[in-house]
Amino acid sequence: MIQVLAFYLFAALTIASATLVIMARNPVHSVLWLIVAFFNAAGLMVLVGAEFIAMLLVIVYVGAVAVLFLFVVMMLDIDFAELRAGFVKNFPLGMLIAVVLAAELVLGIGAYRAGSLELGTPDGSAAPLLGKSNIESIGALLYTKYLFLFESAGIILLVAMIGAIVLTHRERKDTRPQIISKQVRRRPEDATVNVKPEVGQGVQL
């Protein structure tokens, strides 16, 4: 009973907030609705017993990706009149994407109707470990059967990260960065001298 109620609550809120992401006039509101959608998707994950995925969804998407997204969108100076002027120009592209998405949806529902794929369960190669938690099951699979895919995903992400840093980094000659170790090494005798000037005489610097 309570599972059904919770499912319809999460599902309805996911769809409603996803609709509001594209309907909202203000891009910041769009991002915030996107966060609500992520949250409810995490709730759905909990309902199917994938609590590890749910937590990762919140940590990665809500806690990191969406914060950076919000960060960027908040700093944009958006002219709404200009946005609407681009509507006619981008209309064909938008329609194309909409058609592709609709085709995928139809295909997906058709595939779902045709019955589910038995992904490795009969021979037990990809079956979840019985009596183990989510984390252990996923770990046992990722580090044995899918080790190569997992590691190559990691390497691709690393390359992408280094690439982003290399592309945006520019050497500036005129900055004078703080060198902490140099400051720590500095002693009073390096910086101060004790002199006793004669009356009427200045200090030689």
Place this chain on the structure above:
Amino acid sequence: MTSYFQSLGLTYEWSWFIATIAGILLIALPLMLAVAMIIYVDRKIWAAMALRKGPNVVGPFGLLQSFADGLKVFLQETIIPSASNKGLFLIAPIITFTVALMAWAVIPFNSGAVLADINVGLLYILAVSSLGVYGVVISGWASNSKYPFFSAMRAAAQMISYEVSIGFILICVVLWSGTFNLNGIVEAQQGHGLGLVNGYFFNLLLFPMWVMFLISSLAETARAPFDLTEAESELVAGYQTEYSSMAFALFWLGEYANVLLMCTLNAVLFFGGWLPPLDIPVLYLIPGWLWLFAKIFFFFFVFSWVKATVPRYRYDQLMRLGWKIFLPMSLLFVVLVSGWLMLTRYAA
């Protein structure tokens, strides 16, 4: 507690529902009281270190000062700037406050005394604490004012930076205890140090992690010396500048509830939670929640001590500490800890 309500003749669903609501109230109400008292303690410690008296007028020793402040704030008018985004402006403090309460669901107060004994407890805490930044960012943007906006930018960058290294530090603890469940982590610490000391801080590989966790938790809760989001000399009051009345009070309550949560995490992850400090049978006569509260109070004292004595960091220094020192160090220790465990525990 569910079984107690079931014995009264209720169905399982209803007794679970009532027991959970009761559990939430049992945690949230004392927590609010604790926050009020801890604000008083904070001010007293701070005053003592500055050779002042601190609050001493309202009630005996000024004990009721926080309640007087609360009443005053409650009776104030809520001012909403006309150029602000009204809905988000009011939602922001509610988010801060709610998120600060949410994380307490998985904190074990005694053996098995936990509201939600889920096996991804630590990940849940990481998820919830990463939400805390939204209250600050949304309030900064919705206020439509310069200083709150700068503060929101700082908060977003600061909290994300330190969450990365906090994640790696938590991974070290999880590797050693072999579970994400907080109760399991506490139990794994029993007699960890030479079979006598309860707690991971006695471990040579985890002690540096604890030091980094303590500093990161100061940065994560934006406490001094990392309180750059509300640096009064630069940003007036930061993201709280435009807030008044209860909205302001909710920020305060949420902030101190977060500080208490970080103190609790220090106690639970590295100092044995509800276990007594030494693994001696006599010490187990004192109930576990008292040990936990004593440890939380100790860490809160450390937080106040730091606040009273350490000058504020500059923003680039804060970023340097987070990205150039804590991140590589914590990554190195993930390798060291997993390597050590591989050699000793999983050598077969």
